Amino acid sequence: MKPVVVENIVQKYRVKKTVVDALKGISFTVDSGEIFGIIGPDGAGKTSLFRILTTLLLAESGNAWVDGFDVIKDYKEIRNRIGYMPGKFSLYQDLSVQENLEFFATIFNTSIQKNYDLIKEIYQQIEPFKDRKAGQLSGGMKQKLALCCALIHKPTVLFLDEPTTGVDAVSRKEFWEMLHRLKLQGITILVSTAYMDEASLCDRVALIQKGEILSINTPGGVIDQFEKPLWAIKANEMYKLMNAIKDDPAVESCYPFGQYHHVVFKTQENSKQKLENIAKGGHFTNIEIEAIKPNIEDCFMALMKD
Amino acid sequence: MRMLKFLLQKELKQIFRDPGIIRVLFIMPMVQLLILPLAADYEIKNINLGVVDQDHTEYSRILTNKIIASGYFKLKDYSPTFNQGLKAIELDKTDLILEIPPHFERDLVKDNQATLFVAVNAINGVKAGLGGAYVQQIIQGYNQDVRMQWIQAPRYNPQPTIDVTYSDWYNPHMNYRVFMVPGILVMLVTMIGSSFAANNIVREKEMGTIEQINVSPIKKYQFILGKLIPFWMLALSVLTIGLIIARVVYGIVPLGSYFTIYIFASIYLLAVLGLGLLLSTYAQTQQQSMLVSFFVTMIFNLLSGLYTPIESMPAWAQWVTKFNPVSYFIEVMRMVMLKGSGLMDIRFHIVAILGFALFFNGWAVLNYRKRTG
Numbered sequence: 096m097k098p099v100v101v102e103n104i105v106q107k108y109r110v111k112k113t114v115v116d117a118l119k120g121i122s123f124t125v126d127s128g129e130i131f132g133i134i135g136p137d138g139a140g141k142t143s144l145f146r147i148l149t150t151l152l153l154a155e156s157g158n159a160w161v162d163g164f165d166v167i168k169d170y171k172e173i174r175n176r177i178g179y180m181p182g183k184f185s186l187y188q189d190l191s192v193q194e195n196l197e198f199f200a201t202i203f204n205t206s207i208q209k210n211y212d213l214i215k216e217i218y219q220q221i222e223p224f225k226d227r228k229a230g231q232l233s234g235g236m237k238q239k240l241a242l243c244c245a246l247i248h249k250p251t252v253l254f255l256d257e258p259t260t261g262v263d264a265v266s267r268k269e270f271w272e273m274l275h276r277l278k279l280q281g282i283t284i285l286v287s288t289a290y291m292d293e294a295s296l297c298d299r300v301a302l303i304q305k306g307e308i309l310s311i312n313t314p315g316g317v318i319d320q321f322e323k324p325l326w327a328i329k330a331n332e333m334y335k336l337m338n339a340i341k342d343d344p345a346v347e348s349c350y351p352f353g354q355y356h357h358v359v360f361k362t363q364e365n366s367k368q369k370l371e372n373i374a375k376g377g378h379f380t381n382i383e384i385e386a387i388k389p390n391i392e393d394c395f396m397a398l399m400k401d
Numbered sequence: 402m403r404m405l406k407f408l409l410q411k412e413l414k415q416i417f418r419d420p421g422i423i424r425v426l427f428i429m430p431m432v433q434l435l436i437l438p439l440a441a442d443y444e445i446k447n448i449n450l451g452v453v454d455q456d457h458t459e460y461s462r463i464l465t466n467k468i469i470a471s472g473y474f475k476l477k478d479y480s481p482t483f484n485q486g487l488k489a490i491e492l493d494k495t496d497l498i499l500e501i502p503p504h505f506e507r508d509l510v511k512d513n514q515a516t517l518f519v520a521v522n523a524i525n526g527v528k529a530g531l532g533g534a535y536v537q538q539i540i541q542g543y544n545q546d547v548r549m550q551w552i553q554a555p556r557y558n559p560q561p562t563i564d565v566t567y568s569d570w571y572n573p574h575m576n577y578r579v580f581m582v583p584g585i586l587v588m589l590v591t592m593i594g595s596s597f598a599a600n601n602i603v604r605e606k607e608m609g610t611i612e613q614i615n616v617s618p619i620k621k622y623q624f625i626l627g628k629l630i631p632f633w634m635l636a637l638s639v640l641t642i643g644l645i646i647a648r649v650v651y652g653i654v655p656l657g658s659y660f661t662i663y664i665f666a667s668i669y670l671l672a673v674l675g676l677g678l679l680l681s682t683y684a685q686t687q688q689q690s691m692l693v694s695f696f697v698t699m700i701f702n703l704l705s706g707l708y709t710p711i712e713s714m715p716a717w718a719q720w721v722t723k724f725n726p727v728s729y730f731i732e733v734m735r736m737v738m739l740k741g742s743g744l745m746d747i748r749f750h751i752v753a754i755l756g757f758a759l760f761f762n763g764w765a766v767l768n769y770r771k772r773t774g
Contacts, residue, residue, distance in 0.1 A: 174618045188608065
């Protein structure tokens, strides 16, 4: 059986009388030793999904297996085998780095020495601060410590809920490098993130929005699904330009992206011509138009529209 | 067991690393024990007295002096008419008016009978009741003194009287501190037991650390014991400090043994900690748990017989106190400290508290879930 199998998981939250659907029947599988990314905006249902898979939350309906064990019946087995790093830093801030690690090793019935080789590379980076209290570490350091604590019992599946949120760019890059090294050790990794640029670092990604999976594919596959040409346009009057483009009936979507607006047309013919016409129609200066290759974010925007 | 040892180690480390907790744990009981018993005094002193003397004779002066000399009253107002005396009560200058009517001395000597009028400000019922009673006692004494002077070797009392003599058992000097200090000690132990453990667990919820504990294979009972035991030990050490203060500062040496007190306190703390645990399973934030435990302990303390005797409460309130663990401990403390009761004397109390401990802890364990949904 695959390390993670999810079948038709539904989760609802009741706030007074309104029912919020957090997950609307999600199904997917994760292969052994892959980095599987759950990509979606805040409120898409990523954390609910993670809490169900880590046996913290009982799903409304549906089945799920982690490492071959049912998340409802065999939750005790699962708790021995998984590592979970919640989105919020949740180690003891008033214990030192080493004390935290020792504590988590103990509650998983193991010791730091036993699995030191697994965390060695990461732990060495925070070892100089091992007597410092966890609360006094920087954001990146905290993430590293949390990862160490999640790994200390040599889990077979690792769940990382938005591990890079609020971490600087360098630490983010380092963090992903660490994940790739862990993958080589045969650990299956489920990681959620709201950063689209991190999708390309996963082996496969599931794009999730409002409790539904929009697409499951390799990052390359997701991009290949994007068939229409994509244009980037820039002018001095960006806001007016956006309105002008959106007013045109032939335009399917237009959204700001960095310095440019990304534009997709409903039909592919003469799309460059059309865009140039719109630009000429208004009084715009310094117009630049470029055909570009879509990235994951463009795909996500397109999928959200459908 | 190994797991539990580590949990305890971690918990104690965290507690001793938090200077706030240590300060509150040890300074609060000391301050409360040193200040509260001195302030919570049932004896009413310094009652402000107004006298309306319309007689102006030797007898009326002796009576006034006698009342002031008792030490309970302070002469604050001396008015010629009752209306003016009443004004003083209205202005809160005096609490009690003694009106001596004209011809008081003459009536007393000639007719062997005279009347006095006492008006009391009854806003504070206890003060009014006690003040009135004191005045009456003094006037009675005065009456007897007067009669003694006139007596001419009577063969028998013209009126048969019953003379009552008191003997105060267990607290022969009627020292209210002996009565209050054990009670206040119970209140402190209760507050620490019910709110500290609860707050600690809720804090793990707030910080999110409980998530990490919940995904681990750690057992429910291990986690709960890991939380209960440290605070159980802390509360017992606070009790020890309290007993030392009671002995050193107030000279209160229990007639019974310390052993009995500790046995009962150990069981009692299980019940109170269980209550705290129960609160923590419902509360989501430290603020919630603080407010609820504050509310519960306040009700418990007021209905415990600490300040007002249970026997004088209405019947329904007396029933409520039967479901109040604090009232059992206060009773036991007073029994052991003042009467020297042993384990056999408090066996029913022990059974009751064991019941509370089972009830609260059982409910808490059932309600504590490692997962939601």
